[in-house]
Amino acid sequence: xxxxxxxxxxxxxxxxxxxxxxxxxxxxxxxxxxxxxxxxxxxxxxxxxxxxxxxxxxxxxxxxxxxxxxxxxxxxxxxxxxxxxxxxxxxxxxxxxxxxxxxxxxxx
Numbered sequence: 001x002x003x004x005x006x007x008x009x010x011x012x013x014x015x016x017x018x019x020x021x022x023x024x025x026x027x028x029x030x031x032x033x034x035x036x037x038x039x040x041x042x043x044x045x046x047x048x049x050x051x052x053x054x055x056x057x058x059x060x061x062x063x064x065x066x067x068x069x070x071x072x073x074x075x076x077x078x079x080x081x082x083x084x085x086x087x088x089x090x091x092x093x094x095x096x097x098x099x100x101x102x103x104x105x106x107x108x
Contacts, residue, residue, distance in 0.1 A: 001029055006039040006091040008084075013044035013057060013070065026063060039094065041067045041087045048074040 007029045011018040022042065030040045044057055059068070069083040 001033050004029070004033060004035065005095055006041075006087070007035060008041045008043060008087070010043040010045055010071075013046050014050045019057070019059065023060065023063060026066075036094075037062065037065055038067075039091060041069065041083070043080065044068060044070050046070060046072045048072060 009022050009025050009029070011022050026040065029035070030037070042059075042063065057068070059066075067083075067087065069080060071077075071080040073080065
């Protein structure tokens with residue numbers, strides 16, 4: 001967890017108890033490490049044939065503010081790949097901006 005710049009929490013969206021467990025993971029890996037919510041992505045995985053409804057997840061605050069991606073690798077693997085690449089780009093941009101600010105403080 002130390003020096004992490006982002007967190008991806010993957011859970012089985014078809015198991016209701018996992019919704020409670022991700023609150024604990026969020027607390028440990030995001031809140032206690034003082035990461036920004038924009039640096040956290042939730043991946044709600046649906047097993048093939050589970051008939052998981054992408055709109056039915058009732059996430060409690062503060063989880064409902066996080067980027068949520070539904071995954072089913074047999075039906076739509078491309079969506080997960082595209083969203084993960086966007087997430088990585090946002091983390092890299094944030095790190096670059098932070099480094100640039102630090103360098104400007106050193107110069108001035």
